[in-house]
Amino acid sequence: MTYYNTTQQQGLNLVRSWMKTAKQDDLILLVFARNKELILTPFEVLNILNKDFDRIFPITSVRRSINTLTEINALEKTPIKRKGYYGRANYCWKYKD
DSSP states (O other): OOOOOTTOOOHHHHHHHHHHHHHHHHHHHHHHHHTTTOOBOHHHHHHHHHHHSOOOOOHHHHHHHHHHHHHTTSEEEEEEEEEOTTSOEEEEEEEOO
16 A cells, blocks of 8 residues: 555545555656666656656655655665755665566
């Protein structure tokens, strides 16, 4: 389960939230799978998602998905860091074969 039910949703609303986060995880994994040769920060993934899928994704959702995908060994966190939107270093991830 990738949806963290911090707002105590129940019933159909909870099921919809689970389904939405599962779709986000799939889209983010697709971004990495299409770009296997690249290492990406969460903000770089966000830019690709917003451009390729013509939707606006919150950076918090991207980070959540990346963490979930890392926990299930679909992605690998690298020691490489790049400057992000707010001038801070961001770790990079890569697709894990």
